[in-house]
Amino acid sequence: MNGVHDMGGRPGFGPVVREENEPVFHAKWERRAFALTLAMGAWRRWNLDVARAWRERMPPADYLRASYYERWLWALERLLVEKGFVMLAELDRRPDRPDRRRVRPGRVGGRVDQPTGGEGPDAGIRRNATLYHMIYCT
């Protein structure tokens, strides 16, 4: 599938920038994201192609902005939900996870008027729609 990841021959990205004595990982979280991806891959619920396909589904602007392991993490979260290892609600309601619905400085637009689920007979449907929006559209 063509996409932003298919970079061969594309002009405009500038010179190759190298880092002398580059470490294997650049941050603690990169190590953990890498190891979590391999450890969950060991359950063999997906193969390399499936994992790559998810990384390639990142919205193009986000893909270009993201660092390598940010793409891995983005894909891993979605793989875990898709394969039923975790529910989206579990990912999203961890107390140690930032609440993405909270309006924060610099992020004032676009988050305040999302449906929140609420009560009532169709609450589940609305909540699912919200979760779908959060995982596929954020």
Place this chain on the structure above:
Amino acid sequence: MSGHDHEHGHGHLDDPAHPHNAPLSEVQLRVRALESLLTEKGLVDPAALNELIDTYETKVGPRNGAKVVARAWADPEFKRRLIENATEAIAEMGFIGRQGEDMVVLENTPTVHNLVVCTLCSCYPWPVLGLPPVWYKSAPYRSRAVRDPRGVLQEFGVELPEHVEVRVWDSTAELRYLVLPERPPGTEGMDEEELAALVTRDAMIGTAKVQAPERPAARAEAAR
């Protein structure tokens, strides 16, 4: 590549006693939340995660590939097997595993220079080179290696004469390449260990040539 938050080894995620009180970034929080969730569910074992990290930080890396190259230089029979069936020959040396299931070795000669890229992502022969450097995974390298390989090589300090043919190999998830660089002059008396010390990661990707030792006779002598 944006988004690298350089922690300079502070590692405050795993060191609560550390006086560093900087708030964690969103990506740090997401990873921490994910790890604790998966651990609680019994899906991952943090000790196994540590082992995976340690493996790729300290055990699997370009020193493995350098040993393969050095053996190919020192042992023509091994080199023949390496060119013929790289996966098996490399496995003989014990370098097997993830992302090295199907290997091809590309021999550089005085008239052919090979360059390896993965335009789609980051495919790379992990068992012999470890995890790829950031530049290999970056948009500039992935886009330009196939369009302007000589320009890219110049940025790496490699100037090739006009008559040298440049062959660019685009890796896939199934097939990964290792460049067998040319053995430099002045290394005639060296053993495999001394030879391996000359071989760099970039030479095995094709973005460098192996440099001749500065004082070949003296170094070979000193190592005895």
